[in-house]
Amino acid sequence: MQTVFLVLLLVAAVVVANAVYARFNQVPVAFLQIGAGLILSLIPLYQDFELEPEIFLFVIISILMFNDGQNTNVRKLSHQFGTTLSLAVVLAIVTIFIVGILTHQLIPEFSLALALALGAIITPTDAVAVSSITTKVAIPDEVMTTLENESLFNDASGIVAFNLAIAAIVTGQFSVWHGITNFLYVFVGGIIVGLVLGYVIVAIRIMLINMRVDTPSVIVPYTLLTPFVVYFLAESLGVSGILAVVATGLIHGVQSDRLRLTTSRLQIVMSTTWSIVASILNGIVFVLLGVSLPSVIKHLQQRDTGSVAVLIGLGVLLYLVMTLVRFFWTRFDLARIRAWDTHEKTRNAFVMGLSGVHGTITLAMAFSLPLTLNGSAFPYRNDIIFVAAVVILTSLLVPTILLPLTLPKQTVKVTEEELASAKAEMVTHAIQLMQARHGNNVGTGKVIEILSGQRTLDGRPKRSELSQLFDATFDVEQQTINQMVDRDEITPQAADKYMRLASQTRLQNQQTFFKRFKLFFRFAMVKWSLTKKARARRKAFRQYHARHGQERSELMSRHREMWQQMRAIEQQPYDAVLAYLSKTITAENQQAIGIVRRAYDERHRRLSGERDLQDVQNELLIEAFQLEYNFIQNQLANKTYSAELGNQLYEQISTDQLVYLQSVNTD
Structure with missing residues (x-):
């Protein structure tokens, strides 16, 4: 009963933060949700609050990734497939290694595997977070589409790399060749399993519609259960459950376009339901950050009075490094974004660098770190959560300040x-x-x-x-x-x-x-x-x-x-x-x-x-x-x-x- 009450309070905090944002949208909603979490942390029930790590991957991330998949424009994705692959896979892996090696060099206490896990956590970008801080500026359509497609797959890349790093920490062994082959098996296998399950699930749904069993009370719960089933089956086969969920979501997106007119009433109910569910889950993650921050900071200060300052500096430095890597990666056409001249190319690269905003997936992976390792507390778990929080807050603050100085204001066609x-x-x-x-x-x-x-x-x-x-x-x-x-x-x-x-x-x-x-x-x-x-x-x-x-x-x-x-x-x-x-x-x-x-x-x-x-x-x-x-x-x-x-x-x-x-x- 206490757990139910705690979850209801989290949902209530999200609702309050969203209501405040609806009236005062000058501050990004993520900051308001974090603030609501800080207020909740004052309640005794949330003192040293911990949520099982598996819940984040199974309950929160799987649903969010499925929703992103089914809302993705497959035509635009196929048109920008090369760019998306370059950013979401190649750049993600390069960034993980750069962040991991740099962190290990600066803080030798972090093993290389742990530092790579940190890199996997803070690499994924969040297009939804970008949209929340750019409501008043006009981001070029080509850049925004690229960001959305990138965030869909670099989340999966980060999660696969994160799981490999955690496995290396637990076993104490890591082989480069084994890591590469395992990455390919998990990555490609997840997509294949997701496509197969997606076609099967969609075929069953079409059969239900043809049998006139297409009421919202049947189809909506059926679709809500889909990411859980796909994730569970994919993980049972040893492939990426997240990529499987994304692939299934893409199949559902294609199917929804085909049935949009034949089942209009159902489509409205479905889109509304998923929009609310995704909004609540995104908000819960940021509220949990606010709830957990005081406890994390307290534990860091108890260990070493200088830990907090060092980790803040590390978080800001890692954000700057990732931003520069993203800028040069797009500026020198390692990921092509259509531009008419050199000036526009430089501007697009600058926007891409600043728009590497980190949000829900980064937080969810940080919270999904194991609580224990070989019977004792997981080493530096609070440190990694804190660094991830610093990276998220910095990535939200910097573009909020700089993008309006670079891009024209958003023109409202109809007031x-x-x-x-x-x-x-x-x-x-x-x-x-x-x-x-x-x-x-x-x-x-x-x-x-x-x-x-x-x-x-x-x-x-x-x-x-x-x-x-x-x-x-x-x-x-x-x-x-x-x-x-x-x-x-x-x-x-x-x-x-x-x-x-x-x-x-x-x-x-x-x-x-x-x-x-x-x-x-x-x-x-x-x-x-x-x-x-x-x-x-x-x-x-x-x-x-x-x-x-x-x-x-x-x-x-x-x-x-x-x-x-x-x-x-x-x-x-x-x-x-x-x-x-x-x-x-x-x-x-x-x-x-x-x-x-x-x-x-x-x-x-x-x-x-x-x-x-x-x-x-x-x-x-x-x-x-x-x-x-x-x-x-x-x-x-x-x-x-x-x-x-x-x-x-x-x-x-x-x-x-x-x-x-x-x-x-x-x-």
């Missing part, structure tokens, strides 16, 4: 304000046409309510605005009732009863939450304070009516007649209110109009006893969506909207249609 304004215009246009074609009825009202949800919500309208609207609609009802009395359609007594009902509608919707709570509390107190004598009096009253059943029946009959009379009266004021709301609706007050209309629609349903006609409503909503499509086409034809704005609006309508039809099919 949030433009999109919100266009949505409001589109929805208002559709609502006005629907009202003109079909009038004001329950079906149209429900469609208008659904369309109003397409707008970008800027919070609930001001209470003063709602109060003014309810006052205005009450006046419309009063005028309509007076006209009905003047025409002798209803009696003054019936008009008075109806206006009391209309007054209740206005008061209920104008009262604040505290006023409603006050009325509820007063009612509860009055009910509680009834004396036994009053209860006895009510009991005697009921007994009297039980003995005089005829009188009670007449009373109930008069009550039903009154409601029938209200139903007959209510239609004209209701139509007048809807007509008034239709005339006064604008893009600015549309949300407030929607709230007022819903209040009157609910009252109308209660009085009239009408129920929503689902089929009619569906037809009206499909028509409304088509009106929105037509509106966008006209705006694009008139060049009022840009192509980018039109595409975003088209995407909004398509998604809304799919979500609505999905909810209809599941009702």
